[in-house]
Amino acid sequence: MTTPTLDQVRRAPKVLLHDHLDGGLRPQTIIDLSAEIGHALPSVGGDLTAESLGTWFREACDSGSLERYLETFDHTVAVMQTADAITRVARECVEDLVADGVVYAEVRYAPEQHVSQGLSLDEVVAAVQAGFDEGVAASGGRIVVRQLLTAMRHQARSMEIAELAIAWRDRGVAGFDIAGAEAGYPPTRHLDAFEYLQRENAHFTIHAGEGFGLPSIWQAIQWCGADRLGHGVRIIDDVTVGADGSVELGPLASYVRDKRIPLEMCPTSNLQTGAATSIAEHPIGLLTKLRFRVTVNTDNRLMSQTSMTNEMWRLVEAFGYQTSDLQWFTINAMKSAFLPFDERLAIINDRIKPEYAAL
Numbered sequence: 001m002t003t004p005t006l007d008q009v010r011r012a013p014k015v016l017l018h019d020h021l022d023g024g025l026r027p028q029t030i031i032d033l034s035a036e037i038g039h040a041l042p043s044v045g046g047d048l049t050a051e052s053l054g055t056w057f058r059e060a061c062d063s064g065s066l067e068r069y070l071e072t073f074d075h076t077v078a079v080m081q082t083a084d085a086i087t088r089v090a091r092e093c094v095e096d097l098v099a100d101g102v103v104y105a106e107v108r109y110a111p112e113q114h115v116s117q118g119l120s121l122d123e124v125v126a127a128v129q130a131g132f133d134e135g136v137a138a139s140g141g142r143i144v145v146r147q148l149l150t151a152m153r154h155q156a157r158s159m160e161i162a163e164l165a166i167a168w169r170d171r172g173v174a175g176f177d178i179a180g181a182e183a184g185y186p187p188t189r190h191l192d193a194f195e196y197l198q199r200e201n202a203h204f205t206i207h208a209g210e211g212f213g214l215p216s217i218w219q220a221i222q223w224c225g226a227d228r229l230g231h232g233v234r235i236i237d238d239v240t241v242g243a244d245g246s247v248e249l250g251p252l253a254s255y256v257r258d259k260r261i262p263l264e265m266c267p268t269s270n271l272q273t274g275a276a277t278s279i280a281e282h283p284i285g286l287l288t289k290l291r292f293r294v295t296v297n298t299d300n301r302l303m304s305q306t307s308m309t310n311e312m313w314r315l316v317e318a319f320g321y322q323t324s325d326l327q328w329f330t331i332n333a334m335k336s337a338f339l340p341f342d343e344r345l346a347i348i349n350d351r352i353k354p355e356y357a358a359l
């Protein structure tokens with residue numbers, strides 16, 4: 001049993017399954033790209049610097065409402081409308097993940113949000129892939145990165161995006177997702193896309209159980225066939241803790257645990273959107289104790305001013321997690337990746353286990 005130091009958490013190999021490309025821009029890059037295209041950034045109440053803009057994003061996202069949180073993406077999406085800009089953002093994303101100790105990442109974004117200046121959906125995916133390839137090459141192969149293509153749940157382009165994911169499946173795209181405001185937009189709205197992906201033997205995750213509760217999770221799994229749950233934090237509503245400390249799982253929570261359905265948990269993001277009240281009270285503590293397949297993620301590094309190191313460190317502080325617990329989260333995540341089995345195993349055996357042993 002060893003309690004990790006912050007430096008060990010920083011150096012530990014990490015696996016990231018839930019990270020939005022348009023939620024992870026460097027503030028300075030937003031400033032640079034805005035100046036190039038004349039996009040008006042929000043007033044930050046003083047000089048516009050990388051620091052003040054970074055603070056603006058975090059504070060604007062602290063409202064406790066997912067809908068308000070999502071409004072800030074107008075500014076990041078606005079500066080990601082040309083191939084060069086998208087490639088820069090994607091390359092910098094990989095650089096930042098490598099610096100954070102990430103050895104495997106699935107990074108998602110919604111191609112349909114990047115076509116307002118004339119790019120085709122295909123050109124958007126190609127621009128992201130070019131940036132990822134540059135970043136991976138510059139790292140000397142220290143990281144493996146895949147794209148997840150997201151469809152926006154309030155829009156009606158999910159089938160097109162699902163087809164795009166299949167067209168790119170051997171060229172860097174590992175799966176599909178839906179995101180955006182959850183309340184009022186149930187996953188079954190996109191059932192045709194999910195059924196198509198299942199026929200194609202493809203993988204997908206669904207943002208569910210974040211801004212809405214159990215019905216959303218139930219639909220995502222039992223109607224749509226999701227491989228993983230984006231957040232899934234509200235599965236806790238189906239877990240009853242008795243006065244004597246006894247724990248009872250309802251049928252849906254039992255199903256999720258028994259089937260080892262991965263939960264892509266994003267603690268800091270959940271505090272900002274009101275899905276949890278503090279890290280110490282975040283359901284990740286109980287879900288981990290109950291051995292659900294919990295993974296730790298960043299969601300939006302810009303909006304939450306976070307990193308994998310920070311998310312893990314906050315958990316160490318709140319729950320006293322040991323190095324072995326962090327390795328468990330990491331191996332859980334790698335087992336749950338949308339990468340072929342032999343490649344997952346190779347990263348566990350060649351990177352995660354030896355690098356943990358050397359910490």
Ligand SMILES: O=c1[nH]cnc2c1ncn2[C@H]1C[C@H](O)[C@@H](CO)O1
Pocket residue numbers: 020021022023070073077108109110113150179180181207210269299300
């Ligand atoms: O945590 C989230 N929940 C729902 N939607 C989200 C979350 N984080 C980002 N998004 C949305 C906003 C982005 O523009 C979109 C694609 O990455 O996904």
Ligand SMILES: [Zn+2]
Pocket residue numbers: 018020179207230299
């Ligand atoms: Zn998300």
